[in-house]
Amino acid sequence: MELTAVVTGAARGIGRDVVVRLRAAGYRVVAVDVDTAIAEQAEDGWVVPVVADVTADATPADTIGRALAEFGRLDLLVNNAARFLRRPILDTTDDDFDALIATNVRPAFRFARAALPHLEASRGCIVNTASISGLIGVANQSAYAMTKGAIVQLTRQLAIEYAGRGVRVNAVAPGAVDTGFMDEARAADPDPAASLAVTLSNHPIGRVSTPDEVARAIVFLAAPESAGITGTILSVDGGYIAR
Template identity: 80%
Template sequence: MELVAVVTGAARGIGRAVVVRLRDAGYRVVAADVSPAVGDLAEAGRVVPVVADVTADDAPAAVVGRAVAEFGRLDLLVNNAGRFLRRPLLDTGDADFDLLFGINVRSVFRFTRAALPHLIAGHGCVVNTASISGLVGVTNQSVYAMTKGAIVQLTRQLAIECAPLGVRVNAVAPGAVDTEFMAEARAADPDPAASLAVTLSNHPIGRMSTPDEVARAIVFLAAPESAGITGTILSVDGGYVAR
Protein backbone atom coordinates (compact mmCIF):
# COMPACT_ATOMS: atom_id res chain seq x y z
CA MET A 1 0.00 0.00 0.00
CA GLU A 2 1.46 3.35 -1.03
CA LEU A 3 0.85 6.24 1.33
CA VAL A 4 -0.26 9.70 0.24
CA ALA A 5 0.91 13.08 1.58
CA VAL A 6 0.09 16.75 1.13
CA VAL A 7 2.97 19.18 1.71
CA THR A 8 2.43 22.95 1.78
CA GLY A 9 5.21 25.44 1.16
CA ALA A 10 6.77 22.83 -1.10
CA ALA A 11 8.58 24.87 -3.75
CA ARG A 12 11.87 25.36 -1.94
CA GLY A 13 13.81 24.90 1.28
CA ILE A 14 12.41 22.56 3.90
CA GLY A 15 9.21 21.88 1.96
CA ARG A 16 11.03 20.83 -1.17
CA ALA A 17 13.33 18.57 0.84
CA VAL A 18 10.29 16.98 2.50
CA VAL A 19 8.70 16.23 -0.86
CA VAL A 20 11.89 14.57 -2.09
CA ARG A 21 12.30 12.53 1.10
CA LEU A 22 8.67 11.39 1.06
CA ARG A 23 8.87 10.49 -2.62
CA ASP A 24 12.00 8.45 -1.99
CA ALA A 25 10.25 6.74 0.93
CA GLY A 26 7.51 5.59 -1.42
CA TYR A 27 4.83 8.21 -0.81
CA ARG A 28 2.70 9.77 -3.48
CA VAL A 29 2.78 13.50 -2.82
CA VAL A 30 0.67 16.55 -3.63
CA ALA A 31 3.11 19.45 -3.34
CA ALA A 32 1.45 22.85 -2.89
CA ASP A 33 3.00 26.30 -3.06
CA VAL A 34 2.10 29.81 -4.15
CA SER A 35 5.18 29.82 -6.41
CA PRO A 36 4.95 28.28 -9.87
CA ALA A 37 8.42 26.86 -9.15
CA VAL A 38 6.62 24.00 -7.39
CA GLY A 39 6.01 22.64 -10.88
CA ASP A 40 9.65 21.57 -11.02
CA LEU A 41 8.79 18.77 -8.62
CA ALA A 42 6.32 17.09 -10.98
CA GLU A 43 6.84 13.37 -11.43
CA ALA A 44 4.21 11.29 -13.18
CA GLY A 45 2.27 9.09 -10.79
CA ARG A 46 4.42 10.16 -7.87
CA VAL A 47 4.46 13.95 -7.26
CA VAL A 48 1.60 16.26 -8.28
CA PRO A 49 2.43 19.98 -7.96
CA VAL A 50 -0.38 22.42 -7.22
CA VAL A 51 0.00 26.19 -7.38
CA ALA A 52 -2.07 27.46 -4.46
CA ASP A 53 -2.08 30.34 -2.01
CA VAL A 54 -2.60 28.68 1.37
CA THR A 55 -4.41 31.78 2.63
CA ALA A 56 -7.12 31.54 -0.04
CA ASP A 57 -10.48 30.39 1.24
CA ASP A 58 -10.75 27.54 -1.26
CA ALA A 59 -7.16 26.32 -0.98
CA PRO A 60 -7.51 23.63 1.72
CA ALA A 61 -10.44 21.87 0.06
CA ALA A 62 -8.82 22.18 -3.37
CA VAL A 63 -5.42 20.81 -2.37
CA VAL A 64 -6.73 18.04 -0.11
CA GLY A 65 -9.35 17.19 -2.71
CA ARG A 66 -6.66 16.91 -5.38
CA ALA A 67 -4.76 14.37 -3.29
CA VAL A 68 -7.85 12.24 -2.73
CA ALA A 69 -8.92 12.53 -6.37
CA GLU A 70 -5.48 11.60 -7.70
CA PHE A 71 -4.52 8.88 -5.24
CA GLY A 72 -7.70 7.83 -3.43
CA ARG A 73 -6.60 8.57 0.13
CA LEU A 74 -4.61 10.86 2.42
CA ASP A 75 -2.25 9.63 5.11
CA LEU A 76 -0.06 12.62 5.96
CA LEU A 77 -0.40 16.39 6.05
CA VAL A 78 2.77 18.46 6.39
CA ASN A 79 1.87 22.06 7.23
CA ASN A 80 5.11 23.73 6.19
CA ALA A 81 4.06 26.96 4.46
CA GLY A 82 5.26 29.99 6.39
CA ARG A 83 6.48 33.55 6.31
CA PHE A 84 9.31 35.00 8.41
CA LEU A 85 9.55 38.51 9.84
CA ARG A 86 12.37 40.00 11.91
CA ARG A 87 11.30 43.47 12.98
CA PRO A 88 10.97 45.40 16.27
CA LEU A 89 7.41 45.54 17.58
CA LEU A 90 7.30 49.33 17.29
CA ASP A 91 8.03 49.01 13.56
CA THR A 92 5.52 46.22 12.97
CA GLY A 93 2.19 47.20 11.44
CA ASP A 94 -1.23 45.60 11.54
CA ALA A 95 -0.79 44.40 7.97
CA ASP A 96 2.38 42.52 9.00
CA PHE A 97 0.49 40.89 11.86
CA ASP A 98 -2.43 39.86 9.66
CA LEU A 99 -0.16 38.52 6.91
CA LEU A 100 1.91 36.33 9.22
CA PHE A 101 -1.06 34.94 11.11
CA GLY A 102 -2.87 34.26 7.85
CA ILE A 103 -0.01 32.21 6.42
CA ASN A 104 1.57 30.73 9.53
CA VAL A 105 -1.49 29.96 11.67
CA ARG A 106 -4.82 30.25 9.86
CA SER A 107 -3.64 28.07 7.00
CA VAL A 108 -2.53 25.34 9.42
CA PHE A 109 -5.90 25.40 11.16
CA ARG A 110 -7.82 25.27 7.88
CA PHE A 111 -5.68 22.68 6.10
CA THR A 112 -5.77 20.41 9.14
CA ARG A 113 -9.54 20.74 9.39
CA ALA A 114 -9.91 19.88 5.70
CA ALA A 115 -7.55 16.90 5.91
CA LEU A 116 -8.73 15.42 9.20
CA PRO A 117 -11.69 13.33 7.93
CA HIS A 118 -9.37 11.58 5.46
CA LEU A 119 -6.61 11.14 8.05
CA ILE A 120 -9.09 9.61 10.50
CA ALA A 121 -10.17 7.11 7.86
CA GLY A 122 -6.57 5.96 7.38
CA HIS A 123 -5.19 6.55 10.90
CA GLY A 124 -2.80 9.11 9.43
CA CYS A 125 -0.86 11.96 10.93
CA VAL A 126 -0.07 15.67 10.80
CA VAL A 127 3.38 17.21 11.10
CA ASN A 128 3.64 20.99 11.50
CA THR A 129 6.67 23.19 10.97
CA ALA A 130 7.04 25.34 14.08
CA SER A 131 10.28 27.07 15.15
CA ILE A 132 12.57 27.61 18.09
CA SER A 133 11.02 31.10 18.08
CA GLY A 134 7.83 29.43 19.34
CA LEU A 135 9.73 27.94 22.28
CA VAL A 136 12.07 30.71 23.48
CA GLY A 137 12.32 34.47 23.18
CA VAL A 138 14.23 35.84 20.18
CA THR A 139 14.96 39.53 19.64
CA ASN A 140 12.83 41.36 17.04
CA GLN A 141 10.62 38.36 16.27
CA SER A 142 7.55 39.19 18.34
CA VAL A 143 4.88 38.56 15.69
CA TYR A 144 6.71 35.66 14.04
CA ALA A 145 7.26 34.10 17.48
CA MET A 146 3.57 34.46 18.30
CA THR A 147 2.62 32.56 15.16
CA LYS A 148 5.05 29.75 15.88
CA GLY A 149 3.99 29.62 19.52
CA ALA A 150 0.44 29.18 18.26
CA ILE A 151 1.58 26.25 16.12
CA VAL A 152 3.30 24.65 19.12
CA GLN A 153 0.15 24.87 21.21
CA LEU A 154 -2.17 23.83 18.38
CA THR A 155 0.01 20.76 17.85
CA ARG A 156 -0.33 19.75 21.49
CA GLN A 157 -4.07 20.43 21.63
CA LEU A 158 -4.78 18.50 18.43
CA ALA A 159 -2.63 15.60 19.59
CA ILE A 160 -4.94 15.18 22.57
CA GLU A 161 -8.10 15.77 20.56
CA CYS A 162 -7.14 13.44 17.72
CA ALA A 163 -5.55 10.58 19.67
CA PRO A 164 -8.91 8.80 20.19
CA LEU A 165 -9.47 9.13 16.44
CA GLY A 166 -6.23 7.33 15.60
CA VAL A 167 -4.46 10.43 14.26
CA ARG A 168 -1.07 11.59 15.53
CA VAL A 169 -0.05 15.27 15.49
CA ASN A 170 3.55 16.44 15.98
CA ALA A 171 5.77 19.35 15.01
CA VAL A 172 9.38 20.12 14.26
CA ALA A 173 10.99 23.27 15.62
CA PRO A 174 13.95 24.22 13.43
CA GLY A 175 16.58 26.70 14.43
CA ALA A 176 18.37 28.57 11.66
CA VAL A 177 18.22 26.57 8.44
CA ASP A 178 20.44 27.18 5.42
CA THR A 179 17.73 28.07 2.90
CA GLU A 180 17.03 30.81 0.37
CA PHE A 181 14.32 31.93 2.79
CA MET A 182 16.96 32.56 5.47
CA ALA A 183 19.43 34.13 3.04
CA GLU A 184 16.82 36.62 1.85
CA ALA A 185 15.97 37.61 5.42
CA ARG A 186 19.64 38.03 6.29
CA ALA A 187 20.33 40.14 3.21
CA ALA A 188 17.90 42.71 4.59
CA ASP A 189 19.95 43.11 7.78
CA PRO A 190 22.12 46.23 8.11
CA ASP A 191 25.20 44.01 8.59
CA PRO A 192 24.54 40.51 7.16
CA ALA A 193 27.97 39.19 8.13
CA ALA A 194 27.57 40.23 11.76
CA SER A 195 24.05 38.82 11.80
CA LEU A 196 25.33 35.48 10.51
CA ALA A 197 28.08 35.40 13.12
CA VAL A 198 25.52 35.88 15.90
CA THR A 199 23.31 33.16 14.47
CA LEU A 200 26.15 30.66 14.30
CA SER A 201 27.32 31.49 17.82
CA ASN A 202 23.84 30.72 19.14
CA HIS A 203 23.89 27.22 17.67
CA PRO A 204 26.30 24.99 19.62
CA ILE A 205 27.10 22.84 16.57
CA GLY A 206 28.46 26.03 14.96
CA ARG A 207 26.40 25.91 11.79
CA MET A 208 22.87 26.11 10.47
CA SER A 209 20.86 22.97 9.85
CA THR A 210 20.25 21.85 6.29
CA PRO A 211 16.73 21.55 4.81
CA ASP A 212 17.28 17.81 4.47
CA GLU A 213 18.05 17.44 8.18
CA VAL A 214 14.69 19.01 9.01
CA ALA A 215 12.97 16.95 6.31
CA ARG A 216 14.35 13.74 7.78
CA ALA A 217 12.88 14.66 11.17
CA ILE A 218 9.49 15.32 9.57
CA VAL A 219 9.55 12.00 7.72
CA PHE A 220 10.53 10.22 10.94
CA LEU A 221 7.54 11.72 12.77
CA ALA A 222 5.30 10.41 9.98
CA ALA A 223 6.83 6.92 9.94
CA PRO A 224 5.63 3.75 11.70
CA GLU A 225 8.78 3.89 13.83
CA SER A 226 7.26 6.92 15.63
CA ALA A 227 3.84 5.31 16.18
CA GLY A 228 4.09 6.01 19.92
CA ILE A 229 4.88 9.70 19.47
CA THR A 230 2.21 12.39 19.44
CA GLY A 231 2.07 15.92 20.82
CA THR A 232 5.86 16.22 20.55
CA ILE A 233 7.76 19.29 19.41
CA LEU A 234 11.02 17.94 17.97
CA SER A 235 13.73 20.59 17.92
CA VAL A 236 16.11 20.43 14.95
CA ASP A 237 18.21 23.34 16.08
CA GLY A 238 21.84 22.37 16.54
CA GLY A 239 21.44 22.63 20.32
CA TYR A 240 19.94 26.15 20.37
CA VAL A 241 17.29 25.53 23.05
CA ALA A 242 19.69 23.39 25.13
CA ARG A 243 21.91 26.34 25.95
Protein backbone atom coordinates in the same frame (compact mmCIF):
# COMPACT_ATOMS: atom_id res chain seq x y z
CA MET B 1 0.19 -0.14 0.39
CA GLU B 2 1.03 3.19 -1.24
CA LEU B 3 0.68 6.14 1.10
CA THR B 4 -0.36 9.67 0.15
CA ALA B 5 0.82 13.00 1.56
CA VAL B 6 -0.08 16.65 1.10
CA VAL B 7 2.80 19.10 1.64
CA THR B 8 2.29 22.87 1.75
CA GLY B 9 5.04 25.37 1.00
CA ALA B 10 6.66 22.69 -1.12
CA ALA B 11 8.40 24.67 -3.86
CA ARG B 12 11.64 25.44 -2.06
CA GLY B 13 13.68 24.92 1.09
CA ILE B 14 12.36 22.52 3.71
CA GLY B 15 9.15 21.78 1.81
CA ARG B 16 10.95 20.75 -1.35
CA ASP B 17 13.25 18.42 0.59
CA VAL B 18 10.24 16.94 2.39
CA VAL B 19 8.76 16.00 -0.98
CA VAL B 20 12.04 14.38 -2.03
CA ARG B 21 12.28 12.41 1.23
CA LEU B 22 8.65 11.32 1.10
CA ARG B 23 9.07 10.09 -2.46
CA ALA B 24 12.12 8.09 -1.37
CA ALA B 25 9.95 6.57 1.37
CA GLY B 26 7.35 5.50 -1.19
CA TYR B 27 4.74 8.23 -0.75
CA ARG B 28 2.65 9.76 -3.48
CA VAL B 29 2.61 13.50 -2.89
CA VAL B 30 0.40 16.45 -3.66
CA ALA B 31 2.77 19.41 -3.35
CA VAL B 32 1.22 22.87 -3.07
CA ASP B 33 2.82 26.31 -3.26
CA VAL B 34 1.99 29.74 -4.63
CA ASP B 35 5.40 29.72 -6.35
CA THR B 36 5.09 28.42 -9.91
CA ALA B 37 8.46 26.69 -9.41
CA ILE B 38 6.41 23.92 -7.80
CA ALA B 39 5.63 22.71 -11.34
CA GLU B 40 9.24 21.51 -11.62
CA GLN B 41 8.45 18.75 -9.13
CA ALA B 42 5.89 17.00 -11.32
CA GLU B 43 6.57 13.28 -11.39
CA ASP B 44 4.06 11.24 -13.34
CA GLY B 45 1.96 9.11 -11.03
CA TRP B 46 3.87 10.15 -7.91
CA VAL B 47 4.10 13.91 -7.38
CA VAL B 48 1.23 16.22 -8.32
CA PRO B 49 2.22 19.90 -8.09
CA VAL B 50 -0.55 22.38 -7.29
CA VAL B 51 0.03 26.09 -7.83
CA ALA B 52 -2.20 27.72 -5.23
CA ASP B 53 -2.13 30.30 -2.47
CA VAL B 54 -2.59 28.59 0.90
CA THR B 55 -4.21 31.77 2.25
CA ALA B 56 -7.10 31.51 -0.23
CA ASP B 57 -10.32 30.20 1.28
CA ALA B 58 -10.75 27.39 -1.23
CA THR B 59 -7.19 26.05 -1.22
CA PRO B 60 -7.25 23.70 1.82
CA ALA B 61 -10.39 21.78 0.84
CA ASP B 62 -9.46 21.84 -2.85
CA THR B 63 -5.97 20.47 -2.17
CA ILE B 64 -7.19 17.67 0.10
CA GLY B 65 -9.84 16.88 -2.49
CA ARG B 66 -7.17 16.72 -5.19
CA ALA B 67 -5.19 14.18 -3.16
CA LEU B 68 -8.27 12.01 -2.73
CA ALA B 69 -9.20 12.32 -6.40
CA GLU B 70 -5.69 11.45 -7.60
CA PHE B 71 -4.75 8.76 -5.08
CA GLY B 72 -7.90 7.73 -3.22
CA ARG B 73 -6.59 8.28 0.30
CA LEU B 74 -4.71 10.63 2.61
CA ASP B 75 -2.13 9.46 5.13
CA LEU B 76 -0.07 12.54 5.94
CA LEU B 77 -0.44 16.31 6.04
CA VAL B 78 2.71 18.43 6.33
CA ASN B 79 1.79 22.02 7.20
CA ASN B 80 4.99 23.75 6.15
CA ALA B 81 3.94 26.95 4.35
CA ALA B 82 5.06 30.08 6.19
CA ARG B 83 6.69 33.47 5.90
CA PHE B 84 9.33 35.00 8.15
CA LEU B 85 9.61 38.47 9.61
CA ARG B 86 12.37 39.81 11.85
CA ARG B 87 11.32 43.26 12.99
CA PRO B 88 10.99 45.09 16.33
CA ILE B 89 7.40 45.33 17.52
CA LEU B 90 7.37 49.12 17.23
CA ASP B 91 8.25 48.78 13.55
CA THR B 92 5.73 45.99 12.91
CA THR B 93 2.57 47.26 11.25
CA ASP B 94 -0.92 45.82 11.47
CA ASP B 95 -0.52 44.70 7.86
CA ASP B 96 2.69 42.86 8.76
CA PHE B 97 0.93 41.11 11.64
CA ASP B 98 -2.16 40.22 9.62
CA ALA B 99 -0.07 38.83 6.76
CA LEU B 100 1.84 36.55 9.13
CA ILE B 101 -1.35 35.24 10.72
CA ALA B 102 -2.90 34.75 7.29
CA THR B 103 0.06 32.69 6.04
CA ASN B 104 1.50 30.96 9.09
CA VAL B 105 -1.56 30.15 11.22
CA ARG B 106 -4.88 30.17 9.40
CA PRO B 107 -3.87 27.74 6.62
CA ALA B 108 -2.45 25.22 9.11
CA PHE B 109 -5.75 25.26 11.00
CA ARG B 110 -7.84 24.99 7.84
CA PHE B 111 -5.73 22.30 6.17
CA ALA B 112 -5.86 20.27 9.38
CA ARG B 113 -9.62 20.68 9.59
CA ALA B 114 -10.05 19.53 5.99
CA ALA B 115 -7.64 16.62 6.37
CA LEU B 116 -8.56 15.14 9.75
CA PRO B 117 -11.63 13.10 8.73
CA HIS B 118 -9.54 11.38 6.06
CA LEU B 119 -6.54 10.94 8.35
CA GLU B 120 -8.83 9.33 10.90
CA ALA B 121 -9.96 6.87 8.23
CA SER B 122 -6.36 5.99 7.35
CA ARG B 123 -4.97 6.33 10.89
CA GLY B 124 -2.58 8.87 9.47
CA CYS B 125 -0.76 11.86 10.91
CA ILE B 126 0.01 15.56 10.72
CA VAL B 127 3.46 17.11 11.02
CA ASN B 128 3.59 20.89 11.40
CA THR B 129 6.61 23.12 10.87
CA ALA B 130 6.92 25.29 13.96
CA SER B 131 10.11 27.06 15.08
CA ILE B 132 12.27 27.53 18.13
CA SER B 133 10.79 31.05 18.04
CA GLY B 134 7.54 29.45 19.15
CA LEU B 135 9.26 27.87 22.16
CA ILE B 136 11.60 30.56 23.48
CA GLY B 137 11.98 34.32 23.28
CA VAL B 138 13.95 35.65 20.31
CA ALA B 139 14.54 39.38 19.94
CA ASN B 140 12.78 41.23 17.11
CA GLN B 141 10.45 38.36 16.26
CA SER B 142 7.35 39.24 18.27
CA ALA B 143 4.83 38.79 15.45
CA TYR B 144 6.55 35.81 13.83
CA ALA B 145 7.10 34.11 17.20
CA MET B 146 3.41 34.50 18.03
CA THR B 147 2.47 32.64 14.87
CA LYS B 148 4.86 29.80 15.58
CA GLY B 149 3.66 29.62 19.17
CA ALA B 150 0.20 29.13 17.72
CA ILE B 151 1.48 26.23 15.63
CA VAL B 152 3.05 24.64 18.71
CA GLN B 153 -0.23 24.83 20.59
CA LEU B 154 -2.32 23.70 17.62
CA THR B 155 -0.06 20.64 17.46
CA ARG B 156 -0.58 19.78 21.11
CA GLN B 157 -4.31 20.42 21.06
CA LEU B 158 -4.94 18.27 17.99
CA ALA B 159 -2.70 15.53 19.37
CA ILE B 160 -4.89 15.30 22.46
CA GLU B 161 -8.15 15.64 20.56
CA TYR B 162 -7.29 12.91 18.05
CA ALA B 163 -5.10 10.53 20.06
CA GLY B 164 -8.06 8.23 20.66
CA ARG B 165 -8.99 8.31 17.00
CA GLY B 166 -5.71 6.96 15.71
CA VAL B 167 -4.26 10.22 14.36
CA ARG B 168 -0.86 11.42 15.53
CA VAL B 169 0.04 15.13 15.42
CA ASN B 170 3.60 16.38 15.92
CA ALA B 171 5.77 19.31 14.91
CA VAL B 172 9.37 20.13 14.18
CA ALA B 173 10.90 23.32 15.58
CA PRO B 174 13.89 24.34 13.47
CA GLY B 175 16.48 26.86 14.53
CA ALA B 176 18.23 28.77 11.77
CA VAL B 177 18.07 26.86 8.48
CA ASP B 178 20.03 27.49 5.32
CA THR B 179 17.08 28.67 3.21
CA GLY B 180 15.95 31.78 1.40
CA PHE B 181 14.20 32.96 4.58
CA MET B 182 17.52 33.36 6.36
CA ASP B 183 19.28 34.87 3.35
CA GLU B 184 16.59 37.52 2.91
CA ALA B 185 16.60 38.45 6.59
CA ARG B 186 20.38 38.66 6.75
CA ALA B 187 20.59 40.78 3.60
CA ALA B 188 18.61 43.47 5.41
CA ASP B 189 21.08 43.59 8.31
CA PRO B 190 23.52 46.54 8.46
CA ASP B 191 26.37 44.04 8.94
CA PRO B 192 25.42 40.63 7.48
CA ALA B 193 28.74 39.05 8.48
CA ALA B 194 28.31 40.07 12.12
CA SER B 195 24.72 38.86 12.05
CA LEU B 196 25.83 35.47 10.74
CA ALA B 197 28.48 35.24 13.47
CA VAL B 198 25.84 35.82 16.15
CA THR B 199 23.58 33.18 14.60
CA LEU B 200 26.37 30.62 14.51
CA SER B 201 27.39 31.37 18.09
CA ASN B 202 23.83 30.61 19.22
CA HIS B 203 23.95 27.14 17.66
CA PRO B 204 26.32 24.91 19.67
CA ILE B 205 27.07 22.68 16.69
CA GLY B 206 28.60 25.77 15.06
CA ARG B 207 26.44 25.87 11.95
CA VAL B 208 22.85 26.24 10.84
CA SER B 209 20.76 23.26 9.83
CA THR B 210 20.18 22.21 6.24
CA PRO B 211 16.65 21.92 4.83
CA ASP B 212 17.23 18.19 4.37
CA GLU B 213 17.99 17.73 8.07
CA VAL B 214 14.63 19.24 8.94
CA ALA B 215 12.93 17.21 6.21
CA ARG B 216 14.39 14.00 7.65
CA ALA B 217 12.90 14.85 11.04
CA ILE B 218 9.49 15.49 9.47
CA VAL B 219 9.56 12.18 7.62
CA PHE B 220 10.64 10.39 10.81
CA LEU B 221 7.63 11.80 12.66
CA ALA B 222 5.41 10.41 9.91
CA ALA B 223 7.05 6.98 9.88
CA PRO B 224 6.04 3.79 11.73
CA GLU B 225 9.20 4.13 13.84
CA SER B 226 7.53 7.09 15.60
CA ALA B 227 4.22 5.31 16.18
CA GLY B 228 4.37 6.04 19.91
CA ILE B 229 5.01 9.76 19.47
CA THR B 230 2.26 12.37 19.43
CA GLY B 231 2.02 15.92 20.74
CA THR B 232 5.79 16.28 20.53
CA ILE B 233 7.68 19.34 19.31
CA LEU B 234 10.98 18.02 17.95
CA SER B 235 13.66 20.70 17.91
CA VAL B 236 16.07 20.59 14.97
CA ASP B 237 18.19 23.48 16.16
CA GLY B 238 21.80 22.40 16.61
CA GLY B 239 21.41 22.63 20.38
CA TYR B 240 20.04 26.19 20.42
CA ILE B 241 17.42 25.76 23.15
CA ALA B 242 19.61 23.37 25.16
CA ARG B 243 22.05 26.15 26.05
